[in-house]
Amino acid sequence: MRTTPRTRERWFDLVFLVGFALKAVDGLVELLVGLPLLVLRPAQVEAVARLLTAGELREDPGDPVAHLVRHGVAALSTDATLFAAVYLVVHGLVKLGIVAAIFRGSRRLYPWAIAALGGFVVWQGVEFVQHPGVGLALLTLFDVVIVALTVREWRHHRSLGDAVRSVLGRSARRAPSDRSTDPAWRTAQ
Template sequence: MRLGAPGTALGRFLHWLFEASLILKGLFALAETLSGLALWGLPGNAVFNIAQWITRRELSEDPKDAIASALLNAAQHFSIQTQSFYGFYFTSHGALKLIVVILLMRGILWAYPGAIALLFGFVAYQLYVWSLHHDISMLLLTLLDLVVIALTWREWTVRHGRAWWHR
């Protein structure tokens, strides 16, 4: 038996890590889907009204507060079209990930390569966004997705019977 084989302590840990990553991905996907639905359901000026309500007290105490001012400024430029786009994007992106997580949790064999392909698509898009804005969160999200891809590949090879340690 080799390092990382299913019966070893490392193999059991990697399986547990895969299942834990699915739970986390599922929770994030559910939150993303619900956020998208909320954006779709909000009236056009609700984002600005919420930002105004959140920042009102802080700006009354310190009119030059940088964070409160930036939040209010961003909300002022958050158009109905932008709200609709993000509502659609978050709902569809989250729902797609949620479906994949459910399929993987049920152990459906074709879902493993499908999830890997989908995650590589997300990685490509996140790297594109990073190239435009150099937002470190995109790199962290990409790193997380690459770990999940590796864990999903390992889990698929174990379930599919073509594990590298059997060669």
């Protein structure tokens, strides 16, 4: 079965939209995890981790994720907790800011989004070399895909609304009031 360029375009748009939705959820989770870490001491973080994993370990005493969480927080120092908190809050806010700006249709922010996510990819790559892990590898791969799709949308002079219209099968035509259809406006971008 051959795919048409339009079908391929719709798949790229769908992946782009799902990726940005996941970025928003990821950013929100990072923010919600990071904020309490700013005020909790390592012993309190360990107590919360024990509370959150207790039910799972009762159900499955060999659960690797629960053991990983408990082992990870047991070794946290005050400095490590503060670093994790700041990283999660900043990373979460940047992701939410990027998603909000692109959702609003501000194409001028695409290069900033690409640069910010690219910076995270580089940092995560360095961290992966120093401390390899499947989770970090998957997160980095996910960010690379989102950066590539964002570059694609930006180069095609498309907004998030264009991707939504493409996926929903509505006309890709823009309203006459949309400045992005004006060739003079496009070249100024």
